[in-house]
């Protein structure tokens with residue numbers, strides 16, 4: 001038997017939220033998606049996520065929301081991280097931090113394990129994601145039928161190395177954080193589907209989701225002006241992965257990209 005997993009890349013600001021809330025249900029139908037993962041890392045004004053936004057993304061059809069380095073930015077999310085099993089933050093932050101980076105969701109007769117980890121190149125020097133993933137996979141082995149990983153990282157080298165490190169142990173490794181969809185989707189030699197970055201679901205006319213004017217000014221002056229999220233019509237980016245439920249490995253992976261009308 002096969003199942004389809006739909007992943008949407010980093011939801012950015014109001015434009016990204018509008019695109020998910022108005023468009024996800026029809027995408028689920030279009031791709032006959034059995035399981036949906038959305039990265040909500042930048043959904044609240046470009047930095048982090050709030051309980052209200054998470055609730056809206058779940059209501060739109062997401063089974064699990066993953067995040068990344070901006071998860072700590074909105075104070076109101078900290079308590080919610082411990083209450084909502086389906087909202088993940090990178091698991092390799094220091095022990096004792098709010099939240100968790102692994103969950104198991106049982107749906108459509110299958111136990112889907114989702115893991116969220118963060119790279120360490122040009123990001124905070126947290127626990128090694130390579131060592132951490134092996135610990136999590138030992139646990140997942142008896143608790144899941146299929147494992148999906150959001151590897152939130154900056155470096156293409158680190159992302160590819162990570163995917164090859166777990167090739168064959170999981171169904172899918174998708175990269176997030178850089179907000180531009182890469183064209184390297186493929187099934188790795190031992191059956192793990194992989195893409196370096198799924199891309200963003202956020203404003204089209206922007207610099208990785210933020211105001212171009214500020215990015216240009218930062219480049220010209222080398223002064224650390226704070227980014228402001230753009231708000232205009234959105235692009236929706238993601239991948240659709242077909243899984244073999246008997247082996248827990250991937251059959252195929254395709255990129256998805258569409259201009260939203262809201």
Ligand SMILES: [Fe+2]
Nearest residue numbers: 041068069177
């Ligand atoms: Fe990020």
